[in-house]
Amino acid sequence: MAIVSELKLEVRYYETDQMGIVHHSNYIRYYECGRCKLMEDIGFPHQRLEREGVMTAVVGVESRYHSPARFGDTLTVVTHLNRLPLAKLVFDTEIYNQDGVLLNNGRVTLGFISAETRKPVRCPEDLLGIIEPLFN
Amino acid sequence: MAIVSELKLEVRYYETDQMGIVHHSNYIRYYECGRCKLMEDIGFPHQRLEREGVMTAVVGVESRYHSPARFGDTLTVVTHLNRLPLAKLVFDTEIYNQDGVLLNNGRVTLGFISAETRKPVRCPEDLLGIIEPLFN
Amino acid sequence: MAIVSELKLEVRYYETDQMGIVHHSNYIRYYECGRCKLMEDIGFPHQRLEREGVMTAVVGVESRYHSPARFGDTLTVVTHLNRLPLAKLVFDTEIYNQDGVLLNNGRVTLGFISAETRKPVRCPEDLLGIIEPLFN
Amino acid sequence: MAIVSELKLEVRYYETDQMGIVHHSNYIRYYECGRCKLMEDIGFPHQRLEREGVMTAVVGVESRYHSPARFGDTLTVVTHLNRLPLAKLVFDTEIYNQDGVLLNNGRVTLGFISAETRKPVRCPEDLLGIIEPLFN
Numbered sequence: 153m154a155i156v157s158e159l160k161l162e163v164r165y166y167e168t169d170q171m172g173i174v175h176h177s178n179y180i181r182y183y184e185c186g187r188c189k190l191m192e193d194i195g196f197p198h199q200r201l202e203r204e205g206v207m208t209a210v211v212g213v214e215s216r217y218h219s220p221a222r223f224g225d226t227l228t229v230v231t232h233l234n235r236l237p238l239a240k241l242v243f244d245t246e247i248y249n250q251d252g253v254l255l256n257n258g259r260v261t262l263g264f265i266s267a268e269t270r271k272p273v274r275c276p277e278d279l280l281g282i283i284e285p286l287f288n
Numbered sequence: 289m290a291i292v293s294e295l296k297l298e299v300r301y302y303e304t305d306q307m308g309i310v311h312h313s314n315y316i317r318y319y320e321c322g323r324c325k326l327m328e329d330i331g332f333p334h335q336r337l338e339r340e341g342v343m344t345a346v347v348g349v350e351s352r353y354h355s356p357a358r359f360g361d362t363l364t365v366v367t368h369l370n371r372l373p374l375a376k377l378v379f380d381t382e383i384y385n386q387d388g389v390l391l392n393n394g395r396v397t398l399g400f401i402s403a404e405t406r407k408p409v410r411c412p413e414d415l416l417g418i419i420e421p422l423f424n
Numbered sequence: 425m426a427i428v429s430e431l432k433l434e435v436r437y438y439e440t441d442q443m444g445i446v447h448h449s450n451y452i453r454y455y456e457c458g459r460c461k462l463m464e465d466i467g468f469p470h471q472r473l474e475r476e477g478v479m480t481a482v483v484g485v486e487s488r489y490h491s492p493a494r495f496g497d498t499l500t501v502v503t504h505l506n507r508l509p510l511a512k513l514v515f516d517t518e519i520y521n522q523d524g525v526l527l528n529n530g531r532v533t534l535g536f537i538s539a540e541t542r543k544p545v546r547c548p549e550d551l552l553g554i555i556e557p558l559f560n
Numbered sequence: 561m562a563i564v565s566e567l568k569l570e571v572r573y574y575e576t577d578q579m580g581i582v583h584h585s586n587y588i589r590y591y592e593c594g595r596c597k598l599m600e601d602i603g604f605p606h607q608r609l610e611r612e613g614v615m616t617a618v619v620g621v622e623s624r625y626h627s628p629a630r631f632g633d634t635l636t637v638v639t640h641l642n643r644l645p646l647a648k649l650v651f652d653t654e655i656y657n658q659d660g661v662l663l664n665n666g667r668v669t670l671g672f673i674s675a676e677t678r679k680p681v682r683c684p685e686d687l688l689g690i691i692e693p694l695f696n
Binding site for chain 3: 584588592615620624
C-alpha cells in the first residue's frame with residue numbers, strides 16, 4: 153500500500169560542522185536524494201517531469217532529529233510515497249545509520265507547477281498511471 | 289512578550305537551483321543565521337555558549353514555503369523567541385523579500401547538550417538571566 | 425588601473441566543518457559573492473548580463489589558503505578586476521578577517537557564453553563600455 | 561608509479577544552479593570525496609588520521625572546468641596520488657561523466673597539522689609505511 157525506495161549515502165566530510173556532526177540542513181538534502189531515487193525506481197525520473205514542462209515546488213518540510221550522523225557513516229535513506237499524488241506529492245523519509253539506528257525522519261510536501269506559467273497544475277496523468285497500479 | 293531580531297541577507301548565486309529559485313534547503317540555513325543574530329543581539333552569542341561547554345542540538349524543524357526567493361533578492365529574516373528556553377529553545381522565523389512578501393516561515397526547536405558528555409542539559413543560568421527580564 | 429570592490433561577510437555556522445574552521449570549498453563561494461558585488465558596484469549586476477542573454481561560465485579557479493576563518497569572524501572580500509574582459513573575465517580576490525589577516529587569495533577566470541546556444545561569445549559591448557573608462 | 565582511486569557520484573539536484581548546471585564550487589567538494597575514497601582504498605581512512613591527532617589542512621586548490629555536469633549525470637571521480645606525501649599531500653583529480661567526457665580536472669595540496677597545536681607536522685610514519693610500497 154505504499155511505494156518504498158532505499159538509497160545508500162556516505163556522509164561527506166564537508167557536510168559536517170564544528171560540532172563534529174552532520175549539519176542539520178543536510179538531512180533536507182538527503183530527503184531530496186531519496187525522493188529522486190524513488191522516482192527513478194518507478195520509472196519516472198525527475199528529468200521526465202521537467203521534459204513534460206512540470207516542476208515540483210516544495211511547500212512544506214518537517215524534520216525530527218533523533219541522533220547525529222558523523223563522517224564515516226553510511227546512511228540508508230528510506231523514502232515512502234504513501235498516497236496518490238493528486239494535488240500534492242507527500243514523501244515520508246527515514247534515515248538510518250549503518251547500525252540500523254534511526255537518525256532522522258521527516259516529511260516533504262510538494263506541489264506540481266507548470267514550468268511555463270509557474271502556476272499550480274495537477275499531477276501529470278502519465279505519472280498517476282504509473283503510481284496508481286503500484287498502490288493496488 | 290517576545291524577543292525579535294532582524295537580519296538582512298542577500299541571496300547568493302550558488303543558493304539557486306536549476307528551477308531558477310533558491311533551493312528549499314537554504315531556508316533552514318537562513319533560520320540558523322537568524323537565530324545566531326538574535327543571540328548576538330541579546331548579548332549571548334553562540335560562541336559564549338560553546339565557551340561554557342554547552343552546545344545546541346536541533347531536534348525539530350518545520351518549514352512552510354509560500355513564494356520563492358531569487359538571486360538578486362534581499363531577504364529579511366525575522367526571528368522570534370516567544371518563550372523561556374527551559375528544556376528547549378524554540379525559534380520562529382519569517383523570511384520576507386525586499387517587497388515585504390512573506391516567502392517562508394518556520395520553527396526550529398533545539399535542545400541544550402553538554403559539549404563533553406553530549407547528554408541533554410538545562411539552559412545555562414546566565415542565559416536565562418539574560419532572557420527572563422526581556423520577557424517582562 | 426583596476427576596479428576594486430569590498431564586501432563584508434559574516435561566517436555562517438553551517439560553513440564550518442568538523443575541524444572547527446570554515447570548509448575550504450566556501451572560499452570559492454565567497455569569491456562569487458565578491459565578484460557579484462563588484463558587478464553591482466559598477467552598475468552591471470549579474471541579472472543584467474542574464475537579461476542580455478549572456479551567461480558567465482567558470483573556466484578556472486585557483487585558491488591559496490593561508491589561515492583559517494572561524495565562526496564569529498567577519499570577513500572582508502576584496503575583489504579586483506585588473507584587466508579588460510575581452511575573451512575572459514579574470515577576478516582576483518583576497519579574503520581578510522576582522523584583524524586584517526589575509527586568510528585566502530585566489531583567482532577565478534570566466535568565459536562569456538550565450539544563454540541560448542551555450543557557445544562562447546565576446547564580452548557584451550555595453551559591459552565593455554562601462555569597464556573601459558574605469559581603467560583610465 | 562601512482563595510487564589511483566575511482567568513485568562514482570550521482571549529481572544531486574541541490575548541486576545545480578540557475579544556469580541549469582552543477583555549480584562550480586561543488587567540484588572542489590567532489591575532489592574531497594575522491595581523496596577520502598583513495599585514503600579508504602589504501603586502508604588509511606581519514607578517521608584514522610584524526611585518531612592519531614593529525615589533521616589535513618588544504619593549502620591550495622586549482623581547478624579547470626571543461627564541460628558542465630548536469631542533474632541526472634553519473635560522475636566518475638578519478639583521484640591520483642603521484643608522489644610521496646613528505647611535507648605535503650598532493651592529489652590530482654579528473655572528473656568524467658557517464659559518456660567518458662572529461663568535465664573537470666584539478667589539484668588539491670594539503671599539509672599535515674597537529675590537531676592539538678594546529679602547527680604543521682610531518683606525514684605520520686604509518687601512513688608513509690602504507691604509501692611507500694604502493695609506489696614501487
